[in-house]
Amino acid sequence: MKKEKRNKKLKILIGIFSVILIICCVLLFIEIFSKASPIKGKYSKEVITVLDNNNLLDKANKLDYSPTLEIMIKDDYFNKKHFDDYYLVDYHEYEGFSKHVSQLLEKEYEPEKINYLMSNQTKELINKIITLDKFEIDYLKIKDFDLDKLARYKEFNSYVLSFEEIVKAVNHDIDIKKDEVPYDSANFYINIKPAIDPHSDITLVNKAYVLDKSFVPNDLVNFESKSISKRVVEPLKEMFEYAKEAGYHLCTISSYRSYNTQTSLFYGYIKRDGRAHAERYSAKPGHSEHQLGLATDLCTTNGKRITVDSPVYPWLENNAHKFGFIIRFPKGKTGITGYNFEPWHVRYIGKEHATKVKELDITYDEYYEIFLKER
Structure with missing residues (x-):
């Protein structure tokens, strides 16, 4: 009886050992096979x-x-x-x-x-x-990225432009110093188009984009006894306050103008100075930014409009963008804007865009066509 039990245990142990041996052999075979034939x-x-x-x-x-x-x-x-x-x-x-x-x-x-x-x-x-x-x-x-201009893209120093905007700027040769464009009346008031979204801060109104004669801003308010877009009031107040802290006085002498008012002014100037001369400093009806309510002519201490010789002008030129304004018709750009240099005329476009226009040292006409037209 004891012998039978012993034989039974022995058989079990042999069986267990056999299973272990088989498993080891299988694992060894897998290892050898994998080395001999990797990744199937x-x-x-x-x-x-x-x-x-x-x-x-x-x-x-x-x-x-x-x-x-x-x-x-x-x-x-x-x-x-x-x-x-x-x-x-x-x-x-x-x-x-x-x-x-x-x-x-x-x-x-x-x-x-x-x-x-x-x-x-x-x-x-x-x-x-x-x-x-x-x-x-x-x-x-990036759309219109040109690998041949990579060095120019990299060399274009900017603290406010995205790389996509730098690509656009360089592709339009903004990084290359150019001679002043001479004024030619034949380049203006041609291919005229309706102004896009006239209630927007960035609407472009110039000798190519026109406002309908019925357009009136829907947010006109009174500021310094003159009508102006409500959106401009606080930025103007802030700019005037900072100018005061710097020792200068700023005021407005003309802001919103209706289509009819611009009509009277324009044809009055033609009668006085002749069309060719008048068109260099006055806009045809529908082509004036003043109709947007976003432009204003500034005056200083004596109540007269600012000139390039006014003590406040250098401050205005260097700081207007911080409040969302630009000198709309800058010096040396008559061939692009179609208007003589107007140091008193500022236009509100918001801080972001005003800062970029300032950094790029271009006109709003150029900036709009390059960066905003396709938006």
């Missing part, structure tokens, strides 16, 4: 050898097959430090792919950026990018 045998012997020599075979076995890794090794562009990157770079079948990947990784472009280039840009453009210092690849997504 997809890699070539050449690739396996390189991976093994770089102690990367085990790591590769734990990852999915990478055609990018394969081609980098086959084309002799493999670099151990970029092993992980190869798995993140999508494979593209074209001559020179492995060389491009190698060069872009050496310039420290991230796999995500490389994938964008491979999927969206031409081989010729990638070749050009490789010759340049590293830059933000997302720039290529």
Whole structure:
């Protein structure tokens, strides 16, 4: 009886040992098989050898097959430090792919950026990018970005413009100093279009954009005994207060003008000075910013409008943008604005845009066409 029990226990132990032995053999077989045939045998012997020599075979076995890794090794562009990157770079079948990947990784472009280039840009453009210092690849997504102007984009110093705005500015050669544009009356009052959204702060009214004769701002209020858009009152008060703290006095002598008032003024000036001369300092009816209620003519201590020689003018020129105003018809820009220099005439467009106009040193006519027209 005892002998039978002993035999039974022995059989159980032998059975357990056999199971353990089988499991060990299976595991050993799997280990040997995986080394002999990594990633289901997809890699070539050449690739396996390189991976093994770089102690990367085990790591590769734990990852999915990478055609990018394969081609980098086959084309002799493999670099151990970029092993992980190869798995993140999508494979593209074209001559020179492995060389491009190698060069872009050496310039420290991230796999995500490389994938964008491979999927969206031409081989010729990638070749050009490789010759340049590293830059933000997302720039290529900007409309009208020109790689040939990259150096100019980078050199364009700005504290207020986005890179997209810098691209627009440079594409319009704002970064290049130009000679003053001569005034030519033939360039104005042609291809006239209705002013866009006349109730907006950024509406452009000039010799190309006209207001309807029935247009009247819907927020006119009284300020210093003159009608003006309510949106302008607080910025004006603030600017006047800061000017006072700086030792200057500012006041308004003319703000909102109706279509009919502008008609009387314009034709009165023509009668007095002749059309050619009048058109350089007075707007045709419907073409005056004063009808918007956003423009005002400023005066100083003596109640007369500001001139370039007024003590307050340098302060106004350097500070108006901080309150959302611009000198609408600046010096030396008559060929662009169509009007003589008017140091007294300011226009409210809001702090953001006024600051950009000031920094770029351009007219609002130019700024609107470049940055706002397509909005």
